[in-house]
Amino acid sequence: MFEVVKTVWLLLPAYTPNNFAVLFGGGTPIDFGKKFIDGKRILGDGKTIRGFIAGVLGGLLVAHLQLLIERLAGFRLYSELPYDQFLQLAFLLAFGAMVGDALGSFIKRRFGVERGKCFPVLDQLTFLLVAYAFASISPTFGILFTMRILVIGIVITPVLHLVVNVIAYVLKLKEVPW
16 A cells, blocks of 8 residues: 555656646647648647646656655655756656656547547656656666556556546536546
């Protein structure tokens, strides 16, 4: 059980950006309304510049709150890293999650899946896998993200993703519960 809690804690900078994007997004779409060579929107109206930036900044905010909590509570995960390495890893997790979310939208558009419609597995894991890929370029990634943590993240993320989205739906923050 400790490994699951540790995994969730380590992944908060990747788990939370999309929530910030939903709360603070809107405005100009990242694709500027352009279509891909297949005639379909590149990403769609749901992926905005403001949402992307808010997502990355929100992930960094959460990571800094984690750092503060770790220091106040006297335990060490992120706080065992030098600050510049912590900041790099947190940024890569948050940025990677937002890129992964956009990649998921790109793929959904290619398959003709409309905005807000469910695309199982893709919706739950693309952001995480891309966050892992981006974060893996950090020399400190392997210190905290063991193979066991990576696998646990892949296994638990679809369930957590569903639970968080249902809560957001109930709170009227999302139009659909997925």
